[in-house]
Amino acid sequence: MKLRKVTAASATVFALALTATACGGDNNEGGGSGSGDGKTITVGIKFDQPGLGQKTPQGYAGFDVDVATYVAKKLGYNEDQIEWKEAKSADRETMLQRGDVDFIAATYSITPERQEKVDFAGPYLLAHQDVLVRADDNKIKSPEDLNNAKLCSVTGSTSAQNVKDKLAPKAQLQPYPTYSACLPGLQNGAVDALTTDDSILAGYAAQSQFKGKFKLGGFKLTNENYGIGVKKGSDLKDKINDALEAMVADKAWQEAVDKNLGPANYKNEPAPKIGDIKS
Amino acid sequence: MFDFLEDYDLLGAFWTTVQLAVLSAVGSLIWGTLLAAMRVGPVPLMRAFGTAYVNIVRNIPLTVIILFTSLGLNQTLGVSLGANDVETINFRLAVLGLILYTSSFVCEALRSGINTVPVGQAEAARAIGLNFNQVLGLVVLPQAFRSSVVPLANVLIALIKNTTVAAAIGVAEAAVLMKEMIENEAQLLLISAIIAFGFVVLTLPTGLFLGWLGKKVAVKR
Numbered sequence: 459m460k461l462r463k464v465t466a467a468s469a470t471v472f473a474l475a476l477t478a479t480a481c482g483g484d485n486n487e488g489g490g491s492g493s494g495d496g497k498t499i500t501v502g503i504k505f506d507q508p509g510l511g512q513k514t515p516q517g518y519a520g521f522d523v524d525v526a527t528y529v530a531k532k533l534g535y536n537e538d539q540i541e542w543k544e545a546k547s548a549d550r551e552t553m554l555q556r557g558d559v560d561f562i563a564a565t566y567s568i569t570p571e572r573q574e575k576v577d578f579a580g581p582y583l584l585a586h587q588d589v590l591v592r593a594d595d596n597k598i599k600s601p602e603d604l605n606n607a608k609l610c611s612v613t614g615s616t617s618a619q620n621v622k623d624k625l626a627p628k629a630q631l632q633p634y635p636t637y638s639a640c641l642p643g644l645q646n647g648a649v650d651a652l653t654t655d656d657s658i659l660a661g662y663a664a665q666s667q668f669k670g671k672f673k674l675g676g677f678k679l680t681n682e683n684y685g686i687g688v689k690k691g692s693d694l695k696d697k698i699n700d701a702l703e704a705m706v707a708d709k710a711w712q713e714a715v716d717k718n719l720g721p722a723n724y725k726n727e728p729a730p731k732i733g734d735i736k737s
Numbered sequence: 738m739f740d741f742l743e744d745y746d747l748l749g750a751f752w753t754t755v756q757l758a759v760l761s762a763v764g765s766l767i768w769g770t771l772l773a774a775m776r777v778g779p780v781p782l783m784r785a786f787g788t789a790y791v792n793i794v795r796n797i798p799l800t801v802i803i804l805f806t807s808l809g810l811n812q813t814l815g816v817s818l819g820a821n822d823v824e825t826i827n828f829r830l831a832v833l834g835l836i837l838y839t840s841s842f843v844c845e846a847l848r849s850g851i852n853t854v855p856v857g858q859a860e861a862a863r864a865i866g867l868n869f870n871q872v873l874g875l876v877v878l879p880q881a882f883r884s885s886v887v888p889l890a891n892v893l894i895a896l897i898k899n900t901t902v903a904a905a906i907g908v909a910e911a912a913v914l915m916k917e918m919i920e921n922e923a924q925l926l927l928i929s930a931i932i933a934f935g936f937v938v939l940t941l942p943t944g945l946f947l948g949w950l951g952k953k954v955a956v957k958r
Contacts, residue, residue, distance in 0.1 A: 548916070551923045572923045608823065613907050614916025630823040632807075633907030639808065648812035 499535045501526045502545030502553055502562035502687075506636065509661020509718045510565055518542050520661070522684075524714035525582055525705065526563040529686065532701035533694075547615075551575040554689045561694060562687040565658060567616070568735050578685030579698035582711075584727040584736060585682040587617050587625075588656035589675040590663060592644065598651055601677050604629050607650040610640035616682075617654040625679055637662060645671065655682050660724035674724065681736040699732045741922050742931075750914035751935050757828070757900040757910060758939075761835035762893055768836055769843025770878070776844065777851055777877075779869055787844070795841040799902045802838050806830040807906040824909070831903035835896065842892045850885030851877055853956070883954045890947030894940045911935060 503522050504511035511522040523542075530540050545553055545564040553559050554576045561579070568578045589609070591598055598607055604626035611618040613633040621631055632649055634640050637658065643649040652659065656674055663672045686702070688694045705711045706729040715726045730736070775787035794802070807830055810816040818829040854877050862872040901912035915932045919925055 548919045548925060552925050569921075569923075571921060575923045613904055613913055614920050616920055619917055619921070631907070632823050632827070633913070634807075635905050639804070642808065643812040646813065 498539045498541050499530050499533065500541045500543055500559045501530065502543050502550065502559040502564055504546075504564045505544040506638075507565060507658060507661060508665050510657060511563070512661075513542075513544075519718075521583070521657070521714050521718040522563040522565065524718065525686075525702075525711075526561070528705045528710055528714075529561070529563075529698050529701040532704060533697055550687060554687055557689065560688070561698060563684075565655065566685055566687050567655075567682040568685040572687075575690065576687045577690050577692060577695050578687055579695045580685035580702055580732065581683035581730045581735060582686065582702050582705075583657060583684040583715075584730045585655040585657040585684060586677075586727075587620060587653060587679040587682065588659055588677055589651040589653045590644070590659040590672050591651045591675060592647075593671055593673045595650070598675060601625060601679060604651070604653075608632060608648070610634060610643060610649040610652045611654055612637055612640075615654065620680060621653060641668070651675070653679075656724065657684075657719060657726075660719040664719060664724075676725070683730065683735045703732060738927070741918070741924075745914060745918055747914065747931075747935070750909060750911045751939070753828075753908065753910040754897070754900050755939065757831060757835065757903055757908065758893075758897045760832045761839060761900070762896055764832065764836035765839035765843050765892075765896070766889075769840035770847060772840060772844035773847040773851065774873055774878075776848060777873070791841040791844050794837060795845075797838075799834070799838050799899055800905055803831060803834040803902050803905050806834040823907075827903075827906050827908050831900075831906060831908045835899060835903070839892060839896050839899070842895070843889065846885050846888035846892055847878075847881055849888060850881035850883075853884045854880045855958075880956050883956050886947055886951035886954060890944055890951065893947070894944055897940050897943065898936060 503518065503520070503526060505513040505518075507520065507522075509520055511518065511520040527537055527540065531537075543553070543559050545559065545562045547564075550562050550564060550566060551572065554562060563582075565585075566572075566578070567585075568581060572578075589598060589604065598604060604621070605628040607626075608630045609621055609626070610632045611621065611634075613635055618631060618633055621629055632640075632643070637652065637654065640649065640652045641662065644652050652662075652672075656676075656678075659672075659674055662668060663674065686698050688698065702711075705714075711729050715724075719726065772787050772790060775783040776791070778784060778787075807827065811826060811830060817826050818833065820826045820829055858876055858880075859872055862876045867875065900910055903910055904912035904916065907913065911932055915928055918928045922928065
Protein backbone atom coordinates (compact mmCIF):
# COMPACT_ATOMS: atom_id res chain seq x y z
CA MET A 459 0.00 0.00 0.00
CA LYS A 460 2.74 2.39 1.00
CA LEU A 461 4.73 1.48 -2.05
CA ARG A 462 1.73 2.19 -4.24
CA LYS A 463 1.40 5.65 -2.73
CA VAL A 464 5.03 6.37 -3.42
CA THR A 465 4.64 5.23 -7.01
CA ALA A 466 1.60 7.44 -7.47
CA ALA A 467 3.36 10.41 -5.92
CA SER A 468 6.45 10.00 -8.05
CA ALA A 469 4.32 9.60 -11.13
CA THR A 470 2.63 12.91 -10.33
CA VAL A 471 5.97 14.61 -9.77
CA PHE A 472 7.24 13.17 -13.02
CA ALA A 473 4.19 14.42 -14.91
CA LEU A 474 4.56 17.86 -13.37
CA ALA A 475 8.22 17.95 -14.27
CA LEU A 476 7.36 17.06 -17.85
CA THR A 477 4.82 19.88 -18.08
CA ALA A 478 7.25 22.29 -16.51
CA THR A 479 9.97 21.42 -19.00
CA ALA A 480 7.50 21.77 -21.82
CA CYS A 481 6.74 25.32 -20.71
CA GLY A 482 10.42 26.07 -20.31
CA GLY A 483 11.06 24.94 -23.86
CA ASP A 484 8.46 27.34 -25.18
CA ASN A 485 9.94 30.24 -23.30
CA ASN A 486 13.41 29.60 -24.60
CA GLU A 487 12.14 29.48 -28.12
CA GLY A 488 10.60 32.94 -27.81
CA GLY A 489 13.46 34.35 -25.76
CA GLY A 490 16.16 34.53 -28.38
CA SER A 491 14.18 36.72 -30.71
CA GLY A 492 13.87 40.08 -29.00
CA SER A 493 14.19 43.15 -31.17
CA GLY A 494 17.14 45.47 -30.90
CA ASP A 495 19.82 42.83 -30.47
CA GLY A 496 20.94 43.87 -33.93
CA LYS A 497 21.06 40.34 -35.27
CA THR A 498 17.65 39.03 -36.18
CA ILE A 499 14.15 40.33 -36.62
CA THR A 500 11.10 38.17 -35.99
CA VAL A 501 8.21 38.48 -38.40
CA GLY A 502 4.78 36.94 -38.10
CA ILE A 503 3.22 35.62 -41.31
CA LYS A 504 0.61 33.08 -42.33
CA PHE A 505 2.08 29.66 -43.10
CA ASP A 506 -0.89 28.27 -44.96
CA GLN A 507 -2.05 30.90 -47.41
CA PRO A 508 -0.79 30.33 -50.94
CA GLY A 509 0.14 33.54 -52.74
CA LEU A 510 0.31 35.55 -49.51
CA GLY A 511 2.25 33.68 -46.87
CA GLN A 512 3.04 30.01 -47.29
CA LYS A 513 5.63 27.69 -45.86
CA THR A 514 6.99 25.52 -48.64
CA PRO A 515 9.81 22.99 -48.71
CA GLN A 516 11.89 25.64 -50.50
CA GLY A 517 11.25 28.30 -47.83
CA TYR A 518 8.60 30.96 -47.39
CA ALA A 519 6.75 32.44 -50.32
CA GLY A 520 3.99 34.92 -50.98
CA PHE A 521 3.11 38.58 -51.23
CA ASP A 522 3.13 39.18 -47.46
CA VAL A 523 6.52 37.47 -47.30
CA ASP A 524 7.92 39.68 -50.07
CA VAL A 525 6.59 42.82 -48.38
CA ALA A 526 7.99 41.75 -45.02
CA THR A 527 11.37 40.90 -46.56
CA TYR A 528 11.53 44.32 -48.24
CA VAL A 529 10.54 46.11 -45.05
CA ALA A 530 13.07 44.14 -43.01
CA LYS A 531 15.77 45.05 -45.53
CA LYS A 532 14.95 48.74 -45.13
CA LEU A 533 15.14 48.27 -41.38
CA GLY A 534 18.64 46.88 -41.80
CA TYR A 535 18.13 43.11 -41.81
CA ASN A 536 19.16 40.76 -44.57
CA GLU A 537 16.97 37.89 -45.67
CA ASP A 538 18.90 35.37 -43.56
CA GLN A 539 18.44 37.53 -40.47
CA ILE A 540 14.67 37.22 -40.59
CA GLU A 541 13.08 34.67 -38.31
CA TRP A 542 9.63 33.72 -39.60
CA LYS A 543 6.89 32.79 -37.16
CA GLU A 544 3.39 31.56 -37.83
CA ALA A 545 0.80 34.18 -36.88
CA LYS A 546 -2.63 32.52 -36.86
CA SER A 547 -5.52 34.96 -37.12
CA ALA A 548 -6.66 34.56 -33.51
CA ASP A 549 -3.13 34.87 -32.07
CA ARG A 550 -1.99 38.02 -33.83
CA GLU A 551 -2.76 40.64 -31.17
CA THR A 552 -1.39 38.47 -28.37
CA MET A 553 1.85 37.78 -30.23
CA LEU A 554 2.47 41.49 -30.71
CA GLN A 555 1.53 42.40 -27.15
CA ARG A 556 3.84 39.75 -25.70
CA GLY A 557 6.65 40.76 -28.02
CA ASP A 558 6.95 37.32 -29.65
CA VAL A 559 7.30 39.02 -33.02
CA ASP A 560 8.54 42.44 -34.09
CA PHE A 561 5.90 42.94 -36.74
CA ILE A 562 3.14 40.96 -38.43
CA ALA A 563 2.28 40.89 -42.11
CA ALA A 564 -0.39 38.22 -42.28
CA THR A 565 -3.47 39.35 -44.24
CA TYR A 566 -4.04 41.59 -41.25
CA SER A 567 -7.03 43.85 -41.96
CA ILE A 568 -7.02 47.16 -40.09
CA THR A 569 -10.17 47.39 -37.94
CA PRO A 570 -11.06 49.77 -35.09
CA GLU A 571 -11.23 46.89 -32.57
CA ARG A 572 -7.74 45.74 -33.47
CA GLN A 573 -6.38 49.29 -33.45
CA GLU A 574 -7.24 49.46 -29.78
CA LYS A 575 -4.80 46.63 -29.13
CA VAL A 576 -2.01 47.14 -31.64
CA ASP A 577 -0.67 49.79 -34.03
CA PHE A 578 -0.79 49.38 -37.78
CA ALA A 579 1.66 50.58 -40.39
CA GLY A 580 0.36 50.86 -43.92
CA PRO A 581 -2.05 49.84 -45.38
CA TYR A 582 0.01 48.14 -48.04
CA LEU A 583 -2.78 46.42 -49.96
CA LEU A 584 -6.45 47.18 -50.50
CA ALA A 585 -8.32 43.90 -50.86
CA HIS A 586 -12.05 43.27 -51.25
CA GLN A 587 -14.26 40.42 -50.24
CA ASP A 588 -15.01 38.50 -53.40
CA VAL A 589 -16.13 35.08 -54.58
CA LEU A 590 -14.26 32.30 -56.36
CA VAL A 591 -16.37 30.18 -58.71
CA ARG A 592 -15.76 27.35 -61.14
CA ALA A 593 -14.33 28.68 -64.39
CA ASP A 594 -17.20 27.17 -66.44
CA ASP A 595 -19.97 28.30 -64.07
CA ASN A 596 -21.91 31.42 -65.08
CA LYS A 597 -24.66 31.16 -62.49
CA ILE A 598 -23.31 33.92 -60.27
CA LYS A 599 -23.17 37.14 -62.24
CA SER A 600 -23.94 39.73 -59.56
CA PRO A 601 -23.77 39.86 -55.75
CA GLU A 602 -27.57 39.33 -55.67
CA ASP A 603 -27.15 35.88 -57.21
CA LEU A 604 -25.33 34.82 -54.06
CA ASN A 605 -28.66 34.58 -52.25
CA ASN A 606 -29.52 31.44 -54.24
CA ALA A 607 -26.08 29.89 -53.97
CA LYS A 608 -24.20 27.61 -51.64
CA LEU A 609 -21.16 29.45 -50.29
CA CYS A 610 -18.14 28.15 -48.47
CA SER A 611 -15.90 30.11 -46.14
CA VAL A 612 -13.81 29.78 -43.01
CA THR A 613 -15.61 29.34 -39.68
CA GLY A 614 -15.96 32.60 -37.78
CA SER A 615 -14.04 34.67 -40.34
CA THR A 616 -15.11 38.21 -41.13
CA SER A 617 -16.08 37.11 -44.63
CA ALA A 618 -18.36 34.37 -43.32
CA GLN A 619 -20.04 36.77 -40.90
CA ASN A 620 -20.47 39.38 -43.65
CA VAL A 621 -22.31 36.87 -45.82
CA LYS A 622 -24.68 35.90 -43.03
CA ASP A 623 -25.33 39.41 -41.73
CA LYS A 624 -25.19 41.69 -44.76
CA LEU A 625 -24.25 40.50 -48.22
CA ALA A 626 -26.49 37.49 -48.82
CA PRO A 627 -28.54 36.57 -45.75
CA LYS A 628 -30.48 33.94 -47.73
CA ALA A 629 -27.40 32.17 -49.03
CA GLN A 630 -26.53 28.77 -47.63
CA LEU A 631 -23.18 28.97 -45.92
CA GLN A 632 -20.91 25.99 -45.38
CA PRO A 633 -18.09 26.94 -42.99
CA TYR A 634 -14.90 24.87 -42.81
CA PRO A 635 -11.75 25.30 -40.70
CA THR A 636 -9.58 26.18 -43.70
CA TYR A 637 -10.09 27.51 -47.22
CA SER A 638 -8.38 24.43 -48.64
CA ALA A 639 -11.21 22.29 -47.24
CA CYS A 640 -13.65 24.29 -49.39
CA LEU A 641 -11.85 23.58 -52.65
CA PRO A 642 -12.83 19.90 -53.22
CA GLY A 643 -16.49 20.82 -52.72
CA LEU A 644 -16.15 23.78 -55.07
CA GLN A 645 -14.51 21.58 -57.65
CA ASN A 646 -17.15 18.83 -57.62
CA GLY A 647 -20.10 21.19 -57.37
CA ALA A 648 -21.14 20.60 -53.77
CA VAL A 649 -20.76 24.34 -53.20
CA ASP A 650 -21.09 27.12 -55.76
CA ALA A 651 -18.60 29.67 -54.51
CA LEU A 652 -15.83 30.23 -52.03
CA THR A 653 -15.86 33.68 -50.46
CA THR A 654 -13.18 35.72 -48.72
CA ASP A 655 -10.71 38.48 -49.64
CA ASP A 656 -9.88 38.52 -53.35
CA SER A 657 -6.16 38.48 -52.60
CA ILE A 658 -6.52 35.19 -50.71
CA LEU A 659 -8.77 33.72 -53.40
CA ALA A 660 -6.30 34.74 -56.09
CA GLY A 661 -3.57 32.94 -54.18
CA TYR A 662 -5.54 29.69 -54.20
CA ALA A 663 -6.58 29.99 -57.83
CA ALA A 664 -2.94 30.62 -58.76
CA GLN A 665 -1.82 27.28 -57.30
CA SER A 666 -0.55 25.04 -60.06
CA GLN A 667 -3.05 22.22 -59.41
CA PHE A 668 -6.03 24.60 -59.73
CA LYS A 669 -4.80 26.73 -62.61
CA GLY A 670 -7.63 27.45 -65.05
CA LYS A 671 -10.28 25.73 -62.92
CA PHE A 672 -11.54 28.69 -60.91
CA LYS A 673 -12.21 32.36 -61.58
CA LEU A 674 -12.82 35.44 -59.44
CA GLY A 675 -16.24 37.08 -59.45
CA GLY A 676 -14.81 40.61 -59.19
CA PHE A 677 -17.64 41.99 -57.02
CA LYS A 678 -15.68 44.16 -54.52
CA LEU A 679 -18.11 43.42 -51.71
CA THR A 680 -16.11 45.07 -48.90
CA ASN A 681 -12.85 46.93 -48.35
CA GLU A 682 -10.09 45.19 -46.44
CA ASN A 683 -7.03 47.32 -45.70
CA TYR A 684 -4.06 45.06 -45.05
CA GLY A 685 -1.66 46.66 -42.60
CA ILE A 686 1.52 45.62 -40.87
CA GLY A 687 0.83 45.15 -37.19
CA VAL A 688 3.33 46.36 -34.59
CA LYS A 689 3.23 46.60 -30.82
CA LYS A 690 1.22 49.56 -29.54
CA GLY A 691 3.44 52.65 -29.32
CA SER A 692 6.33 51.01 -31.15
CA ASP A 693 8.67 53.31 -33.08
CA LEU A 694 8.80 50.65 -35.81
CA LYS A 695 5.53 51.96 -37.22
CA ASP A 696 7.02 55.08 -38.84
CA LYS A 697 10.05 53.19 -40.15
CA ILE A 698 7.83 50.54 -41.71
CA ASN A 699 5.65 53.22 -43.28
CA ASP A 700 8.75 54.75 -44.89
CA ALA A 701 9.82 51.32 -46.13
CA LEU A 702 6.39 50.67 -47.63
CA GLU A 703 6.45 54.02 -49.45
CA ALA A 704 9.86 53.19 -50.82
CA MET A 705 8.63 49.77 -51.94
CA VAL A 706 5.78 51.30 -53.95
CA ALA A 707 8.08 54.00 -55.36
CA ASP A 708 10.72 51.62 -56.74
CA LYS A 709 8.15 49.28 -58.33
CA ALA A 710 9.07 46.34 -56.09
CA TRP A 711 5.50 46.43 -54.79
CA GLN A 712 3.88 45.92 -58.20
CA GLU A 713 6.41 43.21 -59.04
CA ALA A 714 5.51 41.34 -55.86
CA VAL A 715 1.78 41.56 -56.66
CA ASP A 716 2.27 40.32 -60.21
CA LYS A 717 4.58 37.52 -59.15
CA ASN A 718 2.39 36.12 -56.37
CA LEU A 719 -1.18 36.90 -57.36
CA GLY A 720 -0.93 37.59 -61.08
CA PRO A 721 -1.50 34.07 -62.47
CA ALA A 722 -5.11 34.08 -61.23
CA ASN A 723 -6.02 37.09 -63.35
CA TYR A 724 -6.18 39.20 -60.22
CA LYS A 725 -6.62 42.88 -60.94
CA ASN A 726 -5.09 44.65 -58.00
CA GLU A 727 -6.02 48.07 -56.70
CA PRO A 728 -3.28 50.69 -56.96
CA ALA A 729 -1.01 50.71 -53.94
CA PRO A 730 -2.86 52.46 -51.11
CA LYS A 731 -1.44 55.63 -49.57
CA ILE A 732 -0.02 55.22 -46.08
CA GLY A 733 -2.72 55.94 -43.50
CA ASP A 734 -5.51 55.96 -46.08
CA ILE A 735 -7.91 53.41 -44.62
CA LYS A 736 -10.98 52.85 -46.80
CA SER A 737 -13.99 51.78 -44.79
CA MET B 738 -15.64 45.18 -20.48
CA PHE B 739 -18.48 42.74 -21.17
CA ASP B 740 -20.71 45.08 -23.22
CA PHE B 741 -19.71 43.51 -26.55
CA LEU B 742 -21.58 40.38 -25.45
CA GLU B 743 -24.89 42.09 -26.30
CA ASP B 744 -24.06 41.73 -30.00
CA TYR B 745 -23.80 37.96 -29.79
CA ASP B 746 -26.27 35.17 -29.18
CA LEU B 747 -24.30 33.40 -26.47
CA LEU B 748 -27.30 31.48 -25.10
CA GLY B 749 -28.36 30.41 -28.58
CA ALA B 750 -24.91 29.01 -29.29
CA PHE B 751 -24.84 27.06 -26.03
CA TRP B 752 -28.37 25.83 -26.73
CA THR B 753 -27.05 24.29 -29.94
CA THR B 754 -24.22 22.74 -27.90
CA VAL B 755 -26.78 21.25 -25.50
CA GLN B 756 -28.87 19.90 -28.38
CA LEU B 757 -25.82 18.32 -29.97
CA ALA B 758 -24.79 16.78 -26.65
CA VAL B 759 -28.24 15.42 -25.70
CA LEU B 760 -29.04 13.91 -29.12
CA SER B 761 -25.57 12.38 -29.41
CA ALA B 762 -25.74 11.08 -25.84
CA VAL B 763 -29.05 9.30 -26.46
CA GLY B 764 -27.86 7.94 -29.81
CA SER B 765 -24.52 6.72 -28.52
CA LEU B 766 -26.11 5.13 -25.46
CA ILE B 767 -28.31 3.04 -27.74
CA TRP B 768 -25.62 2.15 -30.29
CA GLY B 769 -23.03 1.66 -27.53
CA THR B 770 -25.33 -0.78 -25.68
CA LEU B 771 -25.85 -2.76 -28.88
CA LEU B 772 -22.09 -2.85 -29.43
CA ALA B 773 -21.52 -4.06 -25.86
CA ALA B 774 -24.14 -6.77 -26.37
CA MET B 775 -22.35 -7.85 -29.55
CA ARG B 776 -18.99 -7.97 -27.78
CA VAL B 777 -20.23 -10.26 -25.00
CA GLY B 778 -22.59 -12.24 -27.22
CA PRO B 779 -22.27 -15.87 -28.38
CA VAL B 780 -22.08 -15.18 -32.15
CA PRO B 781 -18.41 -15.03 -33.24
CA LEU B 782 -19.12 -12.80 -36.25
CA MET B 783 -20.88 -10.18 -34.09
CA ARG B 784 -18.12 -10.37 -31.47
CA ALA B 785 -15.52 -9.78 -34.16
CA PHE B 786 -17.52 -6.86 -35.58
CA GLY B 787 -17.95 -5.25 -32.17
CA THR B 788 -14.28 -5.60 -31.32
CA ALA B 789 -13.14 -4.30 -34.68
CA TYR B 790 -15.57 -1.35 -34.58
CA VAL B 791 -14.56 -0.23 -31.11
CA ASN B 792 -10.84 -0.56 -31.75
CA ILE B 793 -10.94 1.25 -35.05
CA VAL B 794 -13.38 4.06 -34.27
CA ARG B 795 -12.06 5.04 -30.86
CA ASN B 796 -8.57 5.39 -32.31
CA ILE B 797 -9.55 7.78 -35.09
CA PRO B 798 -9.39 11.45 -34.08
CA LEU B 799 -12.89 12.90 -33.74
CA THR B 800 -12.04 15.81 -36.04
CA VAL B 801 -11.29 13.36 -38.82
CA ILE B 802 -14.59 11.54 -38.29
CA ILE B 803 -16.59 14.78 -38.24
CA LEU B 804 -14.82 16.19 -41.29
CA PHE B 805 -15.35 12.90 -43.09
CA THR B 806 -19.12 13.04 -42.49
CA SER B 807 -19.16 16.41 -44.24
CA LEU B 808 -16.46 16.17 -46.91
CA GLY B 809 -16.88 12.47 -47.59
CA LEU B 810 -20.49 11.54 -46.89
CA ASN B 811 -22.15 14.82 -47.80
CA GLN B 812 -20.04 16.58 -50.39
CA THR B 813 -18.71 13.55 -52.24
CA LEU B 814 -21.38 10.87 -51.76
CA GLY B 815 -24.33 13.26 -51.51
CA VAL B 816 -25.71 11.96 -48.21
CA SER B 817 -27.95 14.67 -46.75
CA LEU B 818 -29.78 12.75 -43.98
CA GLY B 819 -33.15 14.01 -45.15
CA ALA B 820 -32.46 17.72 -44.79
CA ASN B 821 -32.31 20.42 -47.43
CA ASP B 822 -30.46 23.39 -46.01
CA VAL B 823 -26.79 23.33 -45.15
CA GLU B 824 -27.27 24.17 -41.48
CA THR B 825 -29.59 21.24 -40.74
CA ILE B 826 -27.47 18.86 -42.79
CA ASN B 827 -24.35 19.84 -40.89
CA PHE B 828 -26.11 19.53 -37.55
CA ARG B 829 -27.30 16.01 -38.36
CA LEU B 830 -23.93 14.99 -39.75
CA ALA B 831 -22.25 16.24 -36.57
CA VAL B 832 -24.69 14.24 -34.41
CA LEU B 833 -24.00 11.18 -36.56
CA GLY B 834 -20.24 11.61 -36.22
CA LEU B 835 -20.45 12.15 -32.46
CA ILE B 836 -22.65 9.05 -32.05
CA LEU B 837 -20.31 6.86 -34.09
CA TYR B 838 -17.34 8.03 -32.04
CA THR B 839 -18.81 8.20 -28.53
CA SER B 840 -20.61 4.86 -28.76
CA SER B 841 -17.26 3.04 -28.79
CA PHE B 842 -16.48 4.57 -25.40
CA VAL B 843 -19.99 3.86 -24.12
CA CYS B 844 -19.53 0.25 -25.19
CA GLU B 845 -16.30 -0.12 -23.23
CA ALA B 846 -17.74 1.61 -20.13
CA LEU B 847 -20.70 -0.76 -20.23
CA ARG B 848 -18.49 -3.78 -20.72
CA SER B 849 -16.57 -2.86 -17.60
CA GLY B 850 -19.94 -2.75 -15.85
CA ILE B 851 -20.83 -6.18 -17.22
CA ASN B 852 -17.58 -7.54 -15.80
CA THR B 853 -18.68 -6.51 -12.28
CA VAL B 854 -21.67 -8.89 -12.47
CA PRO B 855 -20.56 -12.21 -10.94
CA VAL B 856 -20.36 -15.03 -13.48
CA GLY B 857 -22.51 -17.17 -11.19
CA GLN B 858 -25.53 -14.96 -11.91
CA ALA B 859 -25.32 -15.48 -15.67
CA GLU B 860 -24.78 -19.20 -15.12
CA ALA B 861 -27.74 -19.39 -12.77
CA ALA B 862 -29.89 -17.51 -15.30
CA ARG B 863 -28.90 -19.91 -18.05
CA ALA B 864 -29.55 -22.85 -15.72
CA ILE B 865 -33.19 -21.85 -15.27
CA GLY B 866 -33.56 -21.85 -19.05
CA LEU B 867 -33.26 -18.18 -20.07
CA ASN B 868 -31.81 -17.56 -23.53
CA PHE B 869 -28.99 -15.09 -24.26
CA ASN B 870 -31.26 -12.07 -24.79
CA GLN B 871 -33.06 -12.75 -21.52
CA VAL B 872 -29.86 -13.32 -19.57
CA LEU B 873 -28.44 -10.06 -20.88
CA GLY B 874 -31.63 -7.97 -20.74
CA LEU B 875 -33.10 -9.22 -17.46
CA VAL B 876 -30.09 -10.15 -15.34
CA VAL B 877 -26.78 -8.77 -16.53
CA LEU B 878 -27.44 -5.37 -18.15
CA PRO B 879 -29.63 -3.87 -15.38
CA GLN B 880 -26.82 -4.48 -12.91
CA ALA B 881 -24.15 -3.48 -15.40
CA PHE B 882 -25.83 -0.10 -16.03
CA ARG B 883 -26.04 0.59 -12.32
CA SER B 884 -22.35 0.06 -11.83
CA SER B 885 -21.29 1.94 -14.95
CA VAL B 886 -23.05 5.23 -14.16
CA VAL B 887 -19.81 6.89 -13.10
CA PRO B 888 -17.71 5.81 -16.12
CA LEU B 889 -20.65 6.75 -18.36
CA ALA B 890 -20.69 10.19 -16.70
CA ASN B 891 -17.07 10.58 -17.74
CA VAL B 892 -18.01 9.72 -21.29
CA LEU B 893 -20.89 12.21 -21.20
CA ILE B 894 -18.67 15.03 -19.95
CA ALA B 895 -16.13 14.23 -22.66
CA LEU B 896 -18.97 14.23 -25.18
CA ILE B 897 -20.23 17.66 -24.09
CA LYS B 898 -16.77 19.09 -24.62
CA ASN B 899 -16.30 17.14 -27.85
CA THR B 900 -19.31 18.91 -29.36
CA THR B 901 -16.92 21.81 -30.03
CA VAL B 902 -15.37 19.66 -32.75
CA ALA B 903 -18.62 20.11 -34.69
CA ALA B 904 -17.29 23.61 -35.36
CA ALA B 905 -15.04 21.93 -37.92
CA ILE B 906 -18.04 21.57 -40.23
CA GLY B 907 -19.62 24.83 -39.14
CA VAL B 908 -22.40 23.81 -36.77
CA ALA B 909 -23.18 27.10 -35.05
CA GLU B 910 -22.38 26.05 -31.49
CA ALA B 911 -20.31 27.67 -28.77
CA ALA B 912 -16.89 27.17 -30.37
CA VAL B 913 -17.99 28.80 -33.62
CA LEU B 914 -19.32 31.78 -31.70
CA MET B 915 -16.00 31.94 -29.87
CA LYS B 916 -14.14 32.12 -33.19
CA GLU B 917 -16.46 34.86 -34.45
CA MET B 918 -16.04 36.90 -31.27
CA ILE B 919 -12.25 36.57 -31.32
CA GLU B 920 -12.16 37.61 -34.96
CA ASN B 921 -14.21 40.75 -34.28
CA GLU B 922 -13.20 41.85 -30.82
CA ALA B 923 -9.50 41.02 -30.51
CA GLN B 924 -10.01 39.87 -26.88
CA LEU B 925 -8.62 36.36 -26.92
CA LEU B 926 -8.31 35.66 -23.19
CA LEU B 927 -11.58 37.19 -22.03
CA ILE B 928 -13.62 35.44 -24.71
CA SER B 929 -11.95 32.08 -24.14
CA ALA B 930 -12.64 32.43 -20.42
CA ILE B 931 -16.33 33.17 -21.04
CA ILE B 932 -16.74 30.11 -23.27
CA ALA B 933 -14.77 27.92 -20.86
CA PHE B 934 -17.04 29.10 -18.04
CA GLY B 935 -20.08 28.20 -20.14
CA PHE B 936 -18.81 24.66 -20.51
CA VAL B 937 -18.07 24.35 -16.81
CA VAL B 938 -21.66 25.43 -16.13
CA LEU B 939 -22.80 22.56 -18.34
CA THR B 940 -20.41 19.84 -17.22
CA LEU B 941 -19.93 20.46 -13.50
CA PRO B 942 -23.57 19.87 -12.46
CA THR B 943 -23.72 16.90 -14.85
CA GLY B 944 -20.71 15.33 -13.18
CA LEU B 945 -21.92 16.05 -9.65
CA PHE B 946 -25.42 14.73 -10.33
CA LEU B 947 -24.26 11.56 -12.04
CA GLY B 948 -21.64 10.98 -9.34
CA TRP B 949 -24.39 11.16 -6.72
CA LEU B 950 -26.66 8.95 -8.83
CA GLY B 951 -23.88 6.43 -9.34
CA LYS B 952 -23.45 6.08 -5.58
CA LYS B 953 -27.19 5.82 -5.02
CA VAL B 954 -27.87 3.10 -7.57
CA ALA B 955 -24.62 1.15 -7.17
CA VAL B 956 -25.10 -2.56 -6.57
CA LYS B 957 -23.89 -3.29 -3.05
CA ARG B 958 -21.99 -6.54 -3.04
